[in-house]
Amino acid sequence: MADVPALQAIVTFIRVTEFTPMAYRRGFQIQTLSGRYEERLPFMHIYVPQRYRPRNLTINEHRLTTPFDIHSTLKNILEGKPNTTLKYGLSLLEEIPYNRSCDSIPVLEHWCVCHISRRIHDLHSVRPMAEFVVTKLNDLLHDKYSNSNNSQVNRLVVLSDNKAFESEVKHYLLTIRVHPSDGIE
Structure with missing residues (x-):
C-alpha cells in the first residue's frame, strides 16, 4: 500500500x-x-x-x-x-x-488528429461516392421499412486527410445532407 x-x-x-x-x-x-x-x-x-x-x-x-x-x-x-x-x-x-x-x-x-484534413471543393470525383452511400442506405431502409421515401443527395461536404494525398489509399470523410428528410448521413 x-x-x-x-x-x-x-x-x-x-x-x-x-x-x-x-x-x-x-x-x-x-x-x-x-x-x-x-x-x-x-x-x-x-x-x-x-x-x-x-x-x-x-x-x-x-x-x-x-x-x-x-x-x-x-x-x-x-x-x-x-x-x-x-x-x-x-x-x-x-x-x-x-x-x-x-x-x-x-x-x-x-x-487520430495528427493529419490535417482538407476540404475538397471539386466534388465531381467524389459525388459518386455520396450517391453510392445514399443508394445503399435507401436499399437498407426500403428492406426494413417498405414505406420509406428514397433520399437523394442534397448537399455534400467532403474532407480528405492530408495523409491520403501521399498514398494510393484515399481517405474521405463525407457529410451528406439528403432530401427530402434534410437528414445528415
Missing part, C-alpha cells in the same frame, strides 16, 4: 478535473470540423499544485497524450516511480517524446 503522502498527492492531483460532456458529441456540433476535433480531443484540465509540478509536466502540455498516460501518471504517483510494466501510457511526470504520433502509440486512425 502506498504511503499517506502519496495518497494525499493523488487526491490533490485530481482535485480539479474536467472532461468535455458526452452530450456535445451527439448534437449539431459534431457535424462541424471543430466538433470532429472535439470528439477526438476532449478537453481535460487537471490542477497540479506547484510542489508536484515537475518541469516535464510543462513540456508535455504541447505533446500528444492519451488517457493511458493519465492512468500511468496516477500509478506513478501511487508507486513513487514511473511504471515500466504498462503496455500503453507514459507518466506525464516524465518527458513525453516530442515526435510521438498516433502511429507510434495505439491510437486508432479514426481517433
